[in-house]
Amino acid sequence: MTGILSIDGQTIPFEDGQTVIEAASAAGVYIPHLCHKPGYTPHGSCKLCTVKVNGRNCSACTFPAADGQTVINNSAELQHDRRRITQMLFVEGNHLCPSCEKTGHCDLQGVAYHLNMLDNHFPHFYPQREVDASHPDILIDHNRCIFCNLCVRASQQKDGKQVFAIAGRGINKRLIVNSPSGKLKDSDIHVDDQAAHVCPTGAILIKRTGYQVPIGQRRYDHQPISEVALAEAGSHDR
Amino acid sequence: MNSVIEQILAEADYQAVRLLSILRAIQARYQHIPQPVIEQVAGALNIPGTQVIAVCEFYSFLHLTPQGRYDILVSDSITDHMLGKASLMNDLAQALKVGIGQVRADGRVSLNHTACTGMCDQGPACLINGIALTRLDRARIDAMATLIESATPLADWPGHWFAVDDNIRKAGLLLSAAQENGAAIEATLQRGLQQTLAEIDISGLRGRGGAGFKTAMKWRFCAETVADSRYVVCNADEGEPGTFKDRVLLNRHADQVFEGMTVAAAIIGATQGFLYLRGEYQHLYAQLQAVLAQRRANRLLGNDILGHGFAFDIEIRLGAGAYICGEESALIESLEGKPGIPRNRPPYPVTCGYLNQPTIVNNVETFFAAAHIAVNGGVWFASQGTAKSSGSKILSISGDCARPGIYEYPFGTAIADILADCGADDVLGVQVGGPSGIFISNAEFHRVLAFEDLSTGGSFIVFDHSRSILDIAQNFTHFFAHESCGFCTPCRVGTALLKKQLDKIVDGHGSAGDVVELESLCQLVKNNSHCGLGQTAANPILTTLQRYPEIYEKQLKRISYEPGFDLNGALDIARRMAQRNDAAAHLTQVED
Numbered sequence: 001m002t003g004i005l006s007i008d009g010q011t012i013p014f015e016d017g018q019t020v021i022e023a024a025s026a027a028g029v030y031i032p033h034l035c036h037k038p039g040y041t042p043h044g045s046c047k048l049c050t051v052k053v054n055g056r057n058c059s060a061c062t063f064p065a066a067d068g069q070t071v072i073n074n075s076a077e078l079q080h081d082r083r084r085i086t087q088m089l090f091v092e093g094n095h096l097c098p099s100c101e102k103t104g105h106c107d108l109q110g111v112a113y114h115l116n117m118l119d120n121h122f123p124h125f126y127p128q129r130e131v132d133a134s135h136p137d138i139l140i141d142h143n144r145c146i147f148c149n150l151c152v153r154a155s156q157q158k159d160g161k162q163v164f165a166i167a168g169r170g171i172n173k174r175l176i177v178n179s180p181s182g183k184l185k186d187s188d189i190h191v192d193d194q195a196a197h198v199c200p201t202g203a204i205l206i207k208r209t210g211y212q213v214p215i216g217q218r219r220y221d222h223q224p225i226s227e228v229a230l231a232e233a234g235s236h237d238r
Numbered sequence: 239m240n241s242v243i244e245q246i247l248a249e250a251d252y253q254a255v256r257l258l259s260i261l262r263a264i265q266a267r268y269q270h271i272p273q274p275v276i277e278q279v280a281g282a283l284n285i286p287g288t289q290v291i292a293v294c295e296f297y298s299f300l301h302l303t304p305q306g307r308y309d310i311l312v313s314d315s316i317t318d319h320m321l322g323k324a325s326l327m328n329d330l331a332q333a334l335k336v337g338i339g340q341v342r343a344d345g346r347v348s349l350n351h352t353a354c355t356g357m358c359d360q361g362p363a364c365l366i367n368g369i370a371l372t373r374l375d376r377a378r379i380d381a382m383a384t385l386i387e388s389a390t391p392l393a394d395w396p397g398h399w400f401a402v403d404d405n406i407r408k409a410g411l412l413l414s415a416a417q418e419n420g421a422a423i424e425a426t427l428q429r430g431l432q433q434t435l436a437e438i439d440i441s442g443l444r445g446r447g448g449a450g451f452k453t454a455m456k457w458r459f460c461a462e463t464v465a466d467s468r469y470v471v472c473n474a475d476e477g478e479p480g481t482f483k484d485r486v487l488l489n490r491h492a493d494q495v496f497e498g499m500t501v502a503a504a505i506i507g508a509t510q511g512f513l514y515l516r517g518e519y520q521h522l523y524a525q526l527q528a529v530l531a532q533r534r535a536n537r538l539l540g541n542d543i544l545g546h547g548f549a550f551d552i553e554i555r556l557g558a559g560a561y562i563c564g565e566e567s568a569l570i571e572s573l574e575g576k577p578g579i580p581r582n583r584p585p586y587p588v589t590c591g592y593l594n595q596p597t598i599v600n601n602v603e604t605f606f607a608a609a610h611i612a613v614n615g616g617v618w619f620a621s622q623g624t625a626k627s628s629g630s631k632i633l634s635i636s637g638d639c640a641r642p643g644i645y646e647y648p649f650g651t652a653i654a655d656i657l658a659d660c661g662a663d664d665v666l667g668v669q670v671g672g673p674s675g676i677f678i679s680n681a682e683f684h685r686v687l688a689f690e691d692l693s694t695g696g697s698f699i700v701f702d703h704s705r706s707i708l709d710i711a712q713n714f715t716h717f718f719a720h721e722s723c724g725f726c727t728p729c730r731v732g733t734a735l736l737k738k739q740l741d742k743i744v745d746g747h748g749s750a751g752d753v754v755e756l757e758s759l760c761q762l763v764k765n766n767s768h769c770g771l772g773q774t775a776a777n778p779i780l781t782t783l784q785r786y787p788e789i790y791e792k793q794l795k796r797i798s799y800e801p802g803f804d805l806n807g808a809l810d811i812a813r814r815m816a817q818r819n820d821a822a823a824h825l826t827q828v829e830d
Binding site: 042043044045046047048050057059062064081084085088089091092122123125146147162164165166167168169170171172173174176177178180 | 277286287288289291292294295296560577582584719720721722723724725726727728730731732733734735738762765766767768
């Protein structure tokens with residue numbers, strides 16, 4: 001079964017089972033997101049993809065597309081809220097782009113540029129978070145974790161393991177590792193696992209690969225995240 | 239230790255869905271979940287150790303580090319504060335020689351705050367090793383300290399300290415209706431299941447937790463979903479501060495609540511039900527188990543209920559301190575032995591709930607009403623109330639009034655009438671529906687109790703003119719920041735930012751623009767959060783700011799820029815290091 005919905009006045013077809021964001025991506029419409037990734041079970045937590053469906057705020061990554069829906073994606077109000085939510089993610093952790101290896105490759109930074117985020121707006125939390133450098137090939141810098149759950153899903157769904165989980169409550173949320181010591185070195189993660197590569201920020205990095213791509217030649221240095229994301233969704237569909 | 243854990247696991251039949259019960263038992267035995275136990279439990283239940291850690295960190299009553307052998311948690315509800323909680327907390331700390339939020343060095347005692355324990359009509363209250371202790375005062379604290387120092391077991395403490403009164407002040411349609419056990423089941427099966435569902439429909443009964451979804455419609459959706467099994471869940475996670483009517487219903491009318499669940503089970507075709515009882519009501523657990531046992535003996539539960547060949551049973555699952563588990567999909571996650579994080583919807587629990595099977599989750603009062611409707615019919619119930627809100631509502635009234643307790647009113651009753659009944663004068667305002675509800679001022683007492691006007695799950699807190707609007711908003715705002723599950727960004731970060739921003743203003747550090755910023759943050763959290771918690775977390779600020787903008791504005795400093803922090807305070811460490819405290823070592827925030 002297929003149907004038609006409209007996004008910002010543009011008529012878009014969808015197939016049964018598609019979410020709003022999948023229908024939008026297939027039609028070349030970018031909806032900002034961080035915890036969503038094509039091919040992964042939707043999570044619905046970052047709330048950047050919030051759109052108005054028939055007047056109600058919904059997460060585009062989890063909300064099923066339905067015939068006749070009127071979706072608003074690109075309004076001043078939604079863009080403002082998305083910018084604020086991105087700023088929340090920045091102040092919640094310790095994100096120092098100029099000194100971060102992920103700069104230019106970072107989805108959080110890419111989305112911030114897309115949303116024209118020019119400052120952090122909110123007071124910083126400056127949380128005390130740790131770095132786990134125990135593993136020979138993989139580094140976790142908890143300062144940059146945004147709790148998108150992608151590494152958790154990658155480990156479960158792509159690698160067939162249970163390396164990561166999110167624990168804690170509220171502002172004390174934290175990424176934890178499934179090993180007796182809680183350290184990554186004692187887990188069964190392998191450097192080739194998708195979980196080691198899926199992080200949208202610089203929280204999970206591969207050791208000895210830093211700065212192999214010079215700054216200025218990185219993913220978002222020449223192409224905005226909107227185009228990169230649509231290309232990724234397109235290649236996943238094929 | 240291994241054999242003790244093994245026994246606890248065996249009692250839970252090695253079921254991962256009972257992880258909370260297992261961890262509660264381990265916590266009670268060892269005052270925490272010891273590191274080696276995490277692997278043992280995870281291995282035995284075939285779940286990752288991270289799930290055990292995640293559950294321990296999510297629920298307030300579970301700990302990864304040892305708590306005291308006497309673990310005291312004092313209720314932090316605004317009503318406890320109004321009854322002198324803050325000074326009693328200090329008295330406790332002094333008498334027991336323990337810091338607030340700390341464990342005494344000898345491991346004997348720990349002291350901390352906890353969210354509203356549902357004893358607002360008989361506070362200040364605390365939980366000691368999970369058991370409610372009401373009416374704290376200085377004399378009782380001193381006596382407690384003596385018993386703790388002499389290591390007297392709780393069983394030997396004066397029984398009346400643990401007395402929890404029902405305080406039913408006004409019985410209406412439901413509370414005054416007598417009903418024989420089994421009458422609702424018999425009436426349902428006699429009349430026919432579809433006909434009984436039709437009676438529920440005619441009654442107009444809507445969910446009593448506050449959301450107000452039509453009960454008959456929920457049950458019909460669930461019944462119509464094709465599935466192997468269906469579940470009936472009673473939501474007794476009465477966490478909204480100021481609410482305690484479910485505590486009273488379960489203490490006094492548990493049979494009718496269970497009977498309502500049984501009627502629902504017959505109608506939707508469920509064989510298993512759950513009572514999700516908030517951890518704070520552990521004192522009710524044993525007596526509720528006894529009621530269930532009695533009902534099994536009387537063939538009101540079991541494989542062949544009243545000889546009609548219909549099977550249904552109920553299991554009680556205790557929570558472990560998490561307000562969010564009152565949200566139905568978070569409750570289901572908790573029932574499955576996980577952190578209580580609300581699910582994405584759709585699908586809704588009626589089609590995909592417990593273990594992904596169709597599940598109805600209803601409030602205690604909803605099942606209680608359903609049992610009475612099953613006997614007396616829909617018209618009887620709908621004879622009271624308004625067109626959109628039929629029947630009665632049971633209120634938990636607390637705060638500044640002469641007679642706090644349980645009151646049942648027909649929907650449509652004016653707030654002024656309720657205030658007169660409970661003996662409240664000199665009223666500043668009323669918090670209707672708890673922190674997630676609305677604060678109404680004394681210019682609004684003509685308004686009525688109804689889904690179409692003042693909707694409430696039952697919390698009704700009265701404030702007189704001695705109370706401060708900002709104290710109230712601050713208590714509620716801190717509550718939401720503490721209870722946010724942290725799943726979605728706007729609520730996880732937003733409730734923490736709301737707390738910071740409100741504290742800044744209340745503490746006198748706010749300046750021009752800070753109230754506007756506060757309001758804008760409120761809208762952001764309200765409009766973008768994943769579930770009802772985040773969507774209502776800003777209500778305490780929004781509803782008071784709307785009514786008393788001048789109170790907020792008065793807090794602001796008359797300066798044009800915005801000091802993000804206390805400049806002089808930040809120099810404190812530097813002064814100590816330099817061993818200086820002269821005038822030149824201090825800076826004023828504002829240029830005079």
